Amino acid sequence: MRAMWNATKPPLEWVDPMVRVPKYELHAGEEVLARLSLEPLCRTFATVETAEGRWTFKQTGIFTTLVHIREAGVDQDLAVFHPGLLGRGRLRFRDGETFQWRRARHDGGWSFRDRDGRVVLTLRLEPAPPGEPWPRRTRAEVDITAEGRPNPRMPLLTAIGWFLMLLHPL
Known part of the structure; x- marks a missing residue:
């Protein structure tokens, strides 16, 4: 797997290589830069x-949900995503760095x-094919x-963003 910074062919794109299997890959042309697998x-x-x-990444809670981000094999959160209204939210890292998650466009x-x-x-x-009102969730630029x-x-943010889009289809 190639590092995101060494990708030779933009644009970057999350794809669903196996239809109906919850496994996704981040591609730059034919190069695979990341893999994200949801538990079936x-x-x-x-x-x-x-x-x-x-x-x-693990979403917890029912009425008040959080997404816990951890390094694989570590029991302490690296970051926590706090959802807000309409899919928005705040991602806070253990060291205090924060990012806001917002709708960019309609x-x-x-x-x-x-x-x-x-x-x-x-x-x-x-984009949705002609005649369909909603965008597809199998591919994202x-x-x-x-x-x-x-x-x-940035590699981690890219994966968290895709996970949030899969979790909350708004």
Whole structure:
């Protein structure tokens, strides 16, 4: 698996290589940069693998939900996502770094914004085919902004964003 920073062919895109199997890959052309697998019977738990690291994501709670992000094999949260209204929320890392998760556009796009409100990453769902009103959840284009490129957490943010889009189909 190639590191996200060494990808030779943009754009980056989350794809569903096996229809109806909850496993996704982040591609740059034919190169695979990340894999995200949802547990088949419990789609609130995912494992992620990139060249930069391995993580687990787990949604907990019923009325008040959280998403816990951990390094694989570690029992302490690296970060926690606190959902808000209409799919929005705040991602807070253990060291205090925070990102806001917001709708980017009405075309199925969502973005992470840094502490200063600058967009660092946007994910856009594949557009709906003619005659269908909703975008598909099997493919999403990933756009990392110039402000986001230097952040070493970008591979993790890319995976968290896709997980949130799969969890909350808004």
